[in-house]
Amino acid sequence: MNIEIRRYKTTDCEKTAKLFYETVHSVNARDYTEEQLDVWASKDIDFEKWNKVFLDSLSIVAVCENIIAGFGNIDETGYLDRLYVHKDYQGKGIGEKICKTLEGFVKSEKISVYASITAKPFFEKQGYRVIRENTVERKGILLKNYYMEKRISMLAYTYEDSGKFVLKEKQVPKILNDRDAIVKVTLGSICSSDIHIKHGSVPKAVKGITVGHEMVGIVEELGSQVKNLKIGDRVAVNVETFCGDCFFCKNGFVNNCTDKNGGWALGCRIDGGQAEYVRVPFADTGLTKIPDNVTDEQALFTGDILATGFWAVRIADIKPQDTVLIIGAGPTGICTMLCAMLKNPGKIIVCENDSGRIEFMKKNYPQVITVTPDKLKDTVIENSSHGGADVVFEVAGIKDTFKMAWECARPNANVIIVALYDEPQVLPLPDMYGKNLTFKTGGVDGCDCEEILSLIEQGKIDTTPLITHTYSLKDIEKAYELFENKKDGVMKVAIKP
Amino acid sequence: MNIEIRRYKTTDCEKTAKLFYETVHSVNARDYTEEQLDVWASKDIDFEKWNKVFLDSLSIVAVCENIIAGFGNIDETGYLDRLYVHKDYQGKGIGEKICKTLEGFVKSEKISVYASITAKPFFEKQGYRVIRENTVERKGILLKNYYMEKRISMLAYTYEDSGKFVLKEKQVPKILNDRDAIVKVTLGSICSSDIHIKHGSVPKAVKGITVGHEMVGIVEELGSQVKNLKIGDRVAVNVETFCGDCFFCKNGFVNNCTDKNGGWALGCRIDGGQAEYVRVPFADTGLTKIPDNVTDEQALFTGDILATGFWAVRIADIKPQDTVLIIGAGPTGICTMLCAMLKNPGKIIVCENDSGRIEFMKKNYPQVITVTPDKLKDTVIENSSHGGADVVFEVAGIKDTFKMAWECARPNANVIIVALYDEPQVLPLPDMYGKNLTFKTGGVDGCDCEEILSLIEQGKIDTTPLITHTYSLKDIEKAYELFENKKDGVMKVAIKP
Structure with a gap:
């Protein structure tokens, strides 16, 4: 169906007023009493006044097959006053088209509207949020509606x-x-x-x-x-x-x-x-x-970062007795550590150089072995059963830490490269031949967010x-x-x- | 029990002869008839002749608690003539000790012995192999034994x-x-x-x-x-x-x-x-x-090499629709290919530079896509569904082929490093960040030989x-x-x- 949007003209006055009356008394009838509908849209419309409001604001009509199917108007402050679509033309995207056109007219920070109970879901779909419920009094009759806003x-x-x-x-x-x-x-x-x-x-x-x-x-x-x-x-x-x-x-x-x-x-x-x-x-x-x-x-x-830690641990295949080494106690390293803890490994060693982060580790995670790079190799040997860490996470991303990762891994270990590096790294395959290390290189596959949130819960x-x-x-x-x-x-x- | 081995002396003559008689008539009685035992070890031993044989060859006795428990002799050609252990001293390692001592005396290429039915298992345990069955005739009676040899x-x-x-x-x-x-x-x-x-x-x-x-x-x-x-x-x-x-x-x-x-x-x-x-x-x-x-x-x-191919394929996790790339059609590359075939992947591409090997591949494995390095990338793209090979085996071991391996792998692929490299390789982690490749580095875990032999069968x-x-x-x-x-x-x- 072809919908033409054009500016309101005085010749549209009667047709739009009639559309307003019919729409309110049919579409809104499911949410308001007859008494309410009558004070909202009364039979005796003041056409002159109606026309003036429309001429004084940014007003448009939607025309389908030469019939005015809907209309709307907005002022320059972004106050969207009226938006109606004839009952026989609803559900065809006409309202959305009118709304978007009106929004495009203004340069304000936001659009505001008082939406009826009936129109509220429509405006929500257009990205408007209820700021407050509102009560209008007309001729002693109260009508409920919603003050809604949409940020522009x-x-x-x-x-x-x-x-x-x-x-x-x-x-x-x-x-x-x-x-x-x-x-x-x-x-x-x-x-x-x-x-x-x-x-x-x-x-x-x-x-x-x-x-x-x-x-x-x-x-x-x-x-x-x-x-x-x-x-x-x-x-x-x-x-x-x-x-x-x-x-x-x-x-x-x-x-x-x-x-x-x-x-x-x-x-x-x-x-x-x-x-x-x-x-x-x-x-x-x-x-x-x-x-x-x-x-x-x-x-x-x-x-x-939590998805990253969770992903890294998921692909690391940690076993209950394992010694897990995490290189780097930055936020991602710590998230990796928290996710590794879920697997209850035998020991967790975290290697970090920065004194502030070491302090943070010792204060928040005293159960973890936090060690500086100079003492790392000895600490790993002391705390592992098979000549090195069973699983290593490299979350630091420099040459030294990359080397540390494969050196501190036991034979047949998994080395998870989580960090983003600025430089290519050297993989000394002749030196590590027969050590049978598996390197899993990085880039989070963040598809576990539901599980992560459940674990947080x-x-x-x-x-x-x-x-x-x-x-x-x-x-x-x-x-x-x-x-x-x-x-x-x-x-x-x-x-x- | 203390066993002393010493050289035979004339004064040992009667004791050894008696031991011989008693042993044959007891221990060997389970394998030979009384008639056979009598012609083998007769009551009337010619002691002088017995003594001469022992003095003319390299002869020893085993003494336990001052009793001669066994004896044996060998000549310089490596012919082990007699080896007997008294029935009361059997099962104590005396025979083995005599045998090893005698073997040590000679510089010949092999040791030979005519072993009785009874002694055959003992000599087999000492590493002797039956060369032929033999029949001895003594005084018209036939005795079966075995000519056995042990290589020295x-x-x-x-x-x-x-x-x-x-x-x-x-x-x-x-x-x-x-x-x-x-x-x-x-x-x-x-x-x-x-x-x-x-x-x-x-x-x-x-x-x-x-x-x-x-x-x-x-x-x-x-x-x-x-x-x-x-x-x-x-x-x-x-x-x-x-x-x-x-x-x-x-x-x-x-x-x-x-x-x-x-x-x-x-x-x-x-x-x-x-x-x-x-x-x-x-x-x-x-x-x-x-x-x-x-x-x-x-x-x-x-x-x-077959264990290597089998191991490489085992850790590669090939799925039915996968495109498998094998770099290098040397013997190990071909074994890897044969093992990959067991997984029925969608396609197998083998990359090889040597014209002789290419010819070998085309003749023996026409069902495989064999390609030269210059056409590799295009061939992989043409023959894979997800922008690269799903599994790559690097079985060539040089810088170019290492680079080929990760470049031709699709994201999240397994790259199995089977080759032995002479040089460290460059792992350009910044370039491959987010490609999430897994590198499994080499050294066969050859524990599948039984399964391999069953598949050959x-x-x-x-x-x-x-x-x-x-x-x-x-x-x-x-x-x-x-x-x-x-x-x-x-x-x-x-x-x-």
């Missing part, structure tokens, strides 16, 4: 150029695909990969994108094909975008999803979450509902000690300054939009 | 010094441990690792050892603790020595057995099998019985086309010359001792 612009931290991130006003993201969701970010974080982007060492990062890829929030709007979520759900956002349907997704290798945005796209190749809102493609796989009794702070790392994983600082989004530059320079014993910074 | 010296190809292998006479190996076996080699081979030893590029190789680590043969002698084998069993020798009891053995990581000879010891750190006989430690794990209907030629590669593996040449042990230098210089389209050379 927002603050977003943006990768402008190598070395330059800027906090700026941007349009709130829109649904681009029917599997998308728009999430209102309630808590985000800064990751060391963000620092890599800032310094231009992530070649795939696209200039102009909003950064940030670790966050939780509330579902604000959903594409029509999203199956497992509803508006208002509190969710953890997965760092990876994956379709769930391709060969790689079906095998759990979601980091290599063949979709053009597959893998780590958020905050790198598409707009991320150091902002007030984020668009999440493939929302059914990219979002995980947070259980009611899990806080945003508890869930914050689910989709990235059960109290089996607690990453909240990692949040050492919290900043508001408007102060994000200070947060970066602190995080990048490892000031004040920072582990992770949470960002509140 | 043998031909063995020896690592003398860097660059120098020499074929020389050596002592036949002896049981050194009660879990050992002595195997008479019936067919051996030359491996490229032998060439590596020759050129001094195997630092662990010990000068003076007999080389060769791929062979089949017949069990000639067994240590007392060997449980699963019997003398005369036809066996494949495992390239690896492993105790079967340590942590690594129990987990199938037999290449890293913690025994001092664990892993590849044969023909490297202890005497190997390019010889007439080989001592195999931990015979129960080091030897596998060859099924009757499998020839030596069919079984020849079981313990080394069922006709599911046939490596006989690999035996392109056969040489006798005495011509082994010519065989090395051919193999090392890849002459005459050689794949593998079999060596017949």
